[in-house]
Amino acid sequence: MSEFVTRIREKSLKKVVIDPVTRVEGHGKVTIIIDEEGRVERTRLHIVEFRGFERFIQGRPYWEAPVVVQRLCGICPVSHHLAAAKAMDVVVGVGPDGGLSATAEKMRRLMHYGQMLQSHALHFYHLCSPDLLFGFESDVSKRNVLAVAAEYPEIAKQGILLRRYGQEIIRATAGKRIHGTGAIPGGINRHLSKEERDGFLTDIDQMIEWAGAAVELVKKVHSQNPDFFDSFGSFPSNHLSLVRKDGALDFYHGNIRAVDADGLKIYDQVDYKDYLDYIGEEVRNWSYMKFPFIRKLGKKNGWYRVGPLARLNTCDFVPSPLAQKQFEIFRAYTGGKPNNCTLHYHWARMIEMLHSAEVIKELLSDDDLSSGELIRRGQRVGEGVGLIEAPRGTLFHHYRVNGDDQIEMCNLIVSTTNNNDPMNKAVHRVAQDCLTGKEITDGLLNNVEVAIRAYDPCLSCATHALGQMPLEVKLTDREGNVISARRKGSRA
Amino acid sequence: MMTSEKITFYIDEIECTATQGQSILEAADENGVYIPRLCHQPDLLPGGSCRVCTVSANGRNQAACTTPVANDMIIENGSEEILDLRRAVIEMLFIEGNHYCPMCERSGNCELQAIAYRLKILAPRFPFMFPSRKLDATHPGIFIDGNRCIQCGRCVRAAQQIDKKPILGFIGRGGAVRIKASSTEGLKGVDISPDDACVKACPVGAIIVKDTAYRKPIGERMFDKQPIGSEIEARRTS
Numbered sequence A: 001m002s003e004f005v006t007r008i009r010e011k012s013l014k015k016v017v018i019d020p021v022t023r024v025e026g027h028g029k030v031t032i033i034i035d036e037e038g039r040v041e042r043t044r045l046h047i048v049e050f051r052g053f054e055r056f057i058q059g060r061p062y063w064e065a066p067v068v069v070q071r072l073c074g075i076c077p078v079s080h081h082l083a084a085a086k087a088m089d090v091v092v093g094v095g096p097d098g099g100l101s102a103t104a105e106k107m108r109r110l111m112h113y114g115q116m117l118q119s120h121a122l123h124f125y126h127l128c129s130p131d132l133l134f135g136f137e138s139d140v141s142k143r144n145v146l147a148v149a150a151e152y153p154e155i156a157k158q159g160i161l162l163r164r165y166g167q168e169i170i171r172a173t174a175g176k177r178i179h180g181t182g183a184i185p186g187g188i189n190r191h192l193s194k195e196e197r198d199g200f201l202t203d204i205d206q207m208i209e210w211a212g213a214a215v216e217l218v219k220k221v222h223s224q225n226p227d228f229f230d231s232f233g234s235f236p237s238n239h240l241s242l243v244r245k246d247g248a249l250d251f252y253h254g255n256i257r258a259v260d261a262d263g264l265k266i267y268d269q270v271d272y273k274d275y276l277d278y279i280g281e282e283v284r285n286w287s288y289m290k291f292p293f294i295r296k297l298g299k300k301n302g303w304y305r306v307g308p309l310a311r312l313n314t315c316d317f318v319p320s321p322l323a324q325k326q327f328e329i330f331r332a333y334t335g336g337k338p339n340n341c342t343l344h345y346h347w348a349r350m351i352e353m354l355h356s357a358e359v360i361k362e363l364l365s366d367d368d369l370s371s372g373e374l375i376r377r378g379q380r381v382g383e384g385v386g387l388i389e390a391p392r393g394t395l396f397h398h399y400r401v402n403g404d405d406q407i408e409m410c411n412l413i414v415s416t417t418n419n420n421d422p423m424n425k426a427v428h429r430v431a432q433d434c435l436t437g438k439e440i441t442d443g444l445l446n447n448v449e450v451a452i453r454a455y456d457p458c459l460s461c462a463t464h465a466l467g468q469m470p471l472e473v474k475l476t477d478r479e480g481n482v483i484s485a486r487r488k489g490s491r492a
Numbered sequence B: 001m002m003t004s005e006k007i008t009f010y011i012d013e014i015e016c017t018a019t020q021g022q023s024i025l026e027a028a029d030e031n032g033v034y035i036p037r038l039c040h041q042p043d044l045l046p047g048g049s050c051r052v053c054t055v056s057a058n059g060r061n062q063a064a065c066t067t068p069v070a071n072d073m074i075i076e077n078g079s080e081e082i083l084d085l086r087r088a089v090i091e092m093l094f095i096e097g098n099h100y101c102p103m104c105e106r107s108g109n110c111e112l113q114a115i116a117y118r119l120k121i122l123a124p125r126f127p128f129m130f131p132s133r134k135l136d137a138t139h140p141g142i143f144i145d146g147n148r149c150i151q152c153g154r155c156v157r158a159a160q161q162i163d164k165k166p167i168l169g170f171i172g173r174g175g176a177v178r179i180k181a182s183s184t185e186g187l188k189g190v191d192i193s194p195d196d197a198c199v200k201a202c203p204v205g206a207i208i209v210k211d212t213a214y215r216k217p218i219g220e221r222m223f224d225k226q227p228i229g230s231e232i233e234a235r236r237t238s
């Protein structure tokens, strides 16, 4: 930060501060530094760090990790819950490939795909559909889910019910809709009752249909202004995710694959327990958040995208029929090469939502869910790594546990951290395209946020979604004096 | 004195009967009236230390677990004043330890949490103290988490009175009092096993059997279906 302040003084740059980025999880702050002509000099996205948890968990017994660490997030706690559980499976000697009982693995998968469904629905309908349906520069009062409900009641209803369905799956597998206890080291603590399963089966075809409609909706929005949709905040990048052994899309388990902007494989089928040999984490003095990079390419060029877009760029196919069809269309759009358009995250996300619904249907007809062995134990070891594809991208959990069962070391690379560089790039691109004058409008500011929201959903709580979260904008001169200060939605 | 003589007393205007020599708490239990308690455990001698069981007996605030019931005694158990006093006591227990219910493995099976729910405590009125407390994880099967200990002493009494081995005791004084294994090596140095009464006596998540956490799914835990004390109150209606 100090380097940053000095720079402003030296080069007579102006600083635009957007804080907090509304509807983005965690406290975010965007700084856009413009020179005297109002040209964007550089942009930086600051997001609160997660290191606090890594300290907090030290000394705690290992079995607490899946329950404690999920508190990192209110939108996709299941991802943390399961990534920690996967790491602790290793610690209790039940490795990731076939170590768990069939019941435990399938219950966890059901939980995870339920969470994909609910998180993707929330991300798309509640948080991003206002931008997509009303336009990025539309009136602030319109950019919330209530306005969508008023003008597009059917879409809003489907979004709400899709999300609720996913949440109910989570409740039935984890015990609660958020912050449950289902996954424990070496297994799961419950079966799915037949009544619950039948209830879910009744509605699943409807969910699949609506999820399919959501993919079509994205395509329709795209077709209205394809050039804009394709170029908004876009840039070529590497992509990274887990893929199944046969190259299929898999959210729960797989090996690491990374491809470059042209689709050439940088890594393939890397066992994630060795992630440290393949992924480095760079610290930069202006951000609390680390910048991960692909070691083979180095700090400068090794950054990568994760999340829905990256997953559909890395995988070879989607193992469910309807989603596979959509995947083929998605792939064909960029001639089979990776898709590097930031807003296409939404497209990819909805294809994934459709896939999740299809997988849920398949899992629900499996009898292993309602009976069978829950927990296993093997040879206890001192270290465990667990990776999972969270809704927003690859999530790394890594723990070392001492002989007294206490956690000694915890390292997390969360999806947002993986996307740190890409989000900065996207913001920069948008700022360059849009913020060319000295005048900062609400619409332009929202464009910056839209770019971030394509990667990361907006903040959890309803206050944000309802647009009541104040957005503070500051324009300062070279000495740091505030030239003007504005709150989003008002002309203060 | 005839110890088996029947006497009559009143709790919140309900007429109850008791045997001479019973404590107010025991007598209330038999009559199906629940008085919240933490340091009391039926198979142990009363400790009388937590004061959660405070009632007004003939106009004076008394610990129900250590005060003998008397003929014609008038007891207030559910008055707003008494309830608020109990709430204050529970709140103090919360703020002077580190009780993170959402992530605690005893959640749903914890008496402190259950009483707080029953008394409808939302947030403590006192500031949190965030003390620095220790973990004793040295034993292969059991650990003590000082963060969650409320110093009720049930484990100490159970070790002495039921297990007949003084392996746990108090150290320190006043606000700094802690339970500790009676060995310089900590729990590793004492003869303790998951089946011991002293392990089972813990009403909170302070003494834990290792690697059993979260095995009971949410919905099937002790206090998921009905509030603490319901089993005592059930005696009254039946």
Ligand code: FES
Residues within 6 Å of the ligand: B036, B037, B038, B039, B040, B047, B048, B049, B050, B051, B052, B053, B054, B063, B064, B065, B066
């Ligand atoms: S139960 Fe009576 S003082 Fe603790």
